[in-house]
Amino acid sequence: MADSRILYIPFLLLVLVTTVGGCIGTATTHGPTPSPTLSEQPDMVTFHEYFSDISLGRLPPGGEMPFDLQRNVSVFASDDNMQLCFTVIKEVQINVKNYNVATKQEWDLGSRLIKPVGFAQRFTASPGKWEMRIYAGDVLVAVLPFEVSSQTSAATPEPTLSEQPDEAIFSKYFSDMGLGLLPKGGQMPFDLQKNVTVFSPDDNIQLYGTVIREVQITVKCYGVPIKREFGIGSPPSPIEPGDFGSGVPSGLPAGDYELRVHVGDVLVAVLPFEIR
Numbered sequence: 001m002a003d004s005r006i007l008y009i010p011f012l013l014l015v016l017v018t019t020v021g022g023c024i025g026t027a028t029t030h031g032p033t034p035s036p037t038l039s040e041q042p043d044m045v046t047f048h049e050y051f052s053d054i055s056l057g058r059l060p061p062g063g064e065m066p067f068d069l070q071r072n073v074s075v076f077a078s079d080d081n082m083q084l085c086f087t088v089i090k091e092v093q094i095n096v097k098n099y100n101v102a103t104k105q106e107w108d109l110g111s112r113l114i115k116p117v118g119f120a121q122r123f124t125a126s127p128g129k130w131e132m133r134i135y136a137g138d139v140l141v142a143v144l145p146f147e148v149s150s151q152t153s154a155a156t157p158e159p160t161l162s163e164q165p166d167e168a169i170f171s172k173y174f175s176d177m178g179l180g181l182l183p184k185g186g187q188m189p190f191d192l193q194k195n196v197t198v199f200s201p202d203d204n205i206q207l208y209g210t211v212i213r214e215v216q217i218t219v220k221c222y223g224v225p226i227k228r229e230f231g232i233g234s235p236p237s238p239i240e241p242g243d244f245g246s247g248v249p250s251g252l253p254a255g256d257y258e259l260r261v262h263v264g265d266v267l268v269a270v271l272p273f274e275i276r
Helices: 044-050 167-173
Strands: 006-008 051-059 081-088 092-100 105-114 118-123 128-136 139-148 174-181 205-211 217-223 228-233 242-248 255-263 266-275
Antiparallel strands (some): 051 081, 092 105
């Protein structure tokens, strides 16, 4: 069983921003990106007793679990293969419910006993805005907002990444990775807003993930318009199994970026995000 200690590892990204042809310019600083208002607030203490991660994902047509699973998805097409993903660290009885934000109706999706393991189950939802609610027993431990479009996946193309990560190597060392926002005055990990892709220049951006095998990572930041890596950083030592978080420098100019994570010289994750 993986050690569930939360590791928050400071590392430095040396940011050398070069403006080319006006592609990335000076941006007006805004306040923190407001977080979605949830209908109920989860119990994070109970969450961390039983889980290291809960998220929503998409399995592309013809994809194979777990290698092709796209994690941390919050917007789906109506015909997507939608997956609820867990990493359980202690045996727990879960109850899952789906809440329609517009109608304020709740549907019971069932319950089951899960042993410590990585686990995913398919679910369906009609077009609209929803919250997936997960309970440990009768205690709410996660609320995952998501939206289902009336369009089909053929009309919803995936973003084109500058490089394709090695999913097999990723799955060897990680069960989850994403970008999040820590509000001003917030405390890690309880106040971290996960699965965020749009930030303001002065936001506290956090790279977070769950490690299943000790690993040394290298992190690089890539400016999409200028097609250049302009920030390089690495944690000072290997990351042990468990949850980790690490800050990304604020003050980036407005524009489109990719945070690239490497294990050795192998690219294992590309996380697109935007500053505006």
